[in-house]
Amino acid sequence: MKISTAESVIMEALWRKNPLTSEAIIAEVGEPNGWTEGTVKQLLSRLVKKKAVGATPEGRRYQYAPLVARGAYVEAESQGLLDRLFEGRLAPLVTQFSDAGKLTDEDIAELKALVERIAK
Amino acid sequence: MKISTAESVIMEALWRKNPLTSEAIIAEVGEPNGWTEGTVKQLLSRLVKKKAVGATPEGRRYQYAPLVARGAYVEAESQGLLDRLFEGRLAPLVTQFSDAGKLTDEDIAELKALVERIAK
DNA sequence: CGTAATCGTTGACAGATGTCATCGATGTGG
DNA sequence: CCACATCGATGACATCTGTCAACGATTACG
Numbered sequence: 519m520k521i522s523t524a525e526s527v528i529m530e531a532l533w534r535k536n537p538l539t540s541e542a543i544i545a546e547v548g549e550p551n552g553w554t555e556g557t558v559k560q561l562l563s564r565l566v567k568k569k570a571v572g573a574t575p576e577g578r579r580y581q582y583a584p585l586v587a588r589g590a591y592v593e594a595e596s597q598g599l600l601d602r603l604f605e606g607r608l609a610p611l612v613t614q615f616s617d618a619g620k621l622t623d624e625d626i627a628e629l630k631a632l633v634e635r636i637a638k
Numbered sequence: 639m640k641i642s643t644a645e646s647v648i649m650e651a652l653w654r655k656n657p658l659t660s661e662a663i664i665a666e667v668g669e670p671n672g673w674t675e676g677t678v679k680q681l682l683s684r685l686v687k688k689k690a691v692g693a694t695p696e697g698r699r700y701q702y703a704p705l706v707a708r709g710a711y712v713e714a715e716s717q718g719l720l721d722r723l724f725e726g727r728l729a730p731l732v733t734q735f736s737d738a739g740k741l742t743d744e745d746i747a748e749l750k751a752l753v754e755r756i757a758k
Numbered sequence: 759c760g761t762a763a764t765c766g767t768t769g770a771c772a773g774a775t776g777t778c779a780t781c782g783a784t785g786t787g788g
Numbered sequence: 789c790c791a792c793a794t795c796g797a798t799g800a801c802a803t804c805t806g807t808c809a810a811c812g813a814t815t816a817c818g
Contacts, residue, residue, distance in 0.1 A: 524806060526722070540765075556808045559766070564805090578815060579765060592723050593738050596731060599719050602646070603712050608735055609748045611716060615728055616756050618713050626757050628729045633753050636736050637746050642775060660795070676778045679796070684775090698785060699795060 519568040521591065527551060528561050532571065533588040537581035639688040641711065647671060648681050652691065653708040657701035 521529060531546045532538060538546070544558045553561075562582065565571040573580035597606075604610040612629070615621055621629075641649060651666045652658060658666070664678045673681075682702060685691040693700035717726075724730040732749070735741055741749075 520804090522805060523722075553806095554808060556810090557806075560768095560807075563767070573766095578813095589734075589738075592734060593740075595719060595723060596734060597740070599715065602643075603715060607748075608732065608741065608745055609752055612728065612732075612749065612752055612756075614709075614712060614716060616752075618709075620713075620717070621728065621756070625728055626753070628727075629732065630753050630757050632729050632732055632736075633746070633750050636732075636741070637750050640774085644776060673776095674778060676780090677776075680777075680798090683797070693796090698783095 519570070521565070521568070521570055521586075525561050525565055525568075525570070526591075528558065528565060529570065529584060529586075529588070529591065532582060532584045537574065537583040539576075539579055539581060541579075543582065639690070641685070641688070641690055641706075644671075645681050645685050645688075645690070646711075648678070648685060649690065649704060649706075649708070649711065652702060652704045657694065657703040659696075659699055659701060661699075663702065 527547050528543060531543055540559060540562055543562065544553075544555050547553065548555065548558050562571065566573050566582075570584070570586050572583050572585045574583070600606050600608065600611065604614075647667050648663060651663055660679060660682055663682065664673075664675050667673065668675065668678050682691065686693050686702075690704070690706050692703050692705045694703070720726050720728065720731065724734075
């Protein structure tokens with residue numbers, strides 16, 4: 519199943535630190551997103567149903583932890599974007615950002631170093 | 639308004655060539671996507687309502703053409719992904735693909751040339 | 759024990775999305 | 789002029805999403 523945008527916010531919290539109780543998750547993402555307790559609980563439930571998050575009983579509550587690795591998610595999302603918009607290639611994406619003037623000098627230096635390292 | 643995934647397929651056809659009649663669009667995207675005539679027409683209607691596509695009367699039918707540039711769409715989508723998954727920076731994305739072994743030697747060479755050109 | 763707090767489960771509901779079919783207007787060929 | 793073909797508009801409907809609130813079970817505390 520697909521992880522939706524709102525759900526991914528919960529996932530990010532869990533990828534940052536886990537396991538977490540629902541209380542901790544609510545504290546972590548509720549306020550910043552303007553979500554009530556009910557909203558976060560619903561998102562959590564859906565993630566558990568989707569098997570993207572695991573819930574381990576701990577006393578009367580659950581400890582929640584991600585079942586899918588962030589890397590897998592990020593990779594699928596990235597590849598999806600590349601495939602949809604850039605014929606699956608990375609260079610056109612970089613060109614796009616460059617043309618749009620979205621790259622700072624620092625970004626460029628970073629990219630340069632990175633590419634040179636990869637090329638070795 | 640947001641352009642959905644299915645709708646973006648129609649947009650891609652129009653970005654490739656325009657204006658087009660609904661007939662031509664159906665011929666272009668129907669078959670490959672397993673969509674009936676009704677489906678394509680509905681998507682087109684929604685795009686017109688969203689003002690992502692313009693419809694110019696031409697006899698008894700319309701000539702459809704994009705009202706939003708592909709560049710703007712691509713840029714928004716790309717930036718969105720970067721923001722959501724890579725703190726808005728490009729380098730981590732490149733690292734991601736590299737680490738995942740998704741880069742061919744050709745990709746790397748291409749990137750290298752590209753970055754050097756940009757860095758000038 | 760009884761009562762208040764807390765959890766997770768569910769129900770709700772509006773809006774977006776993916777998919778199709780039907781309908782009314784209009785034009786075309788004979 | 790009439791029957792037929794087309795076109796766009798619209799209605800339908802299931803599913804997904806974003807948001808919340810209410811409920812039932814369970815636990816903790818006085």
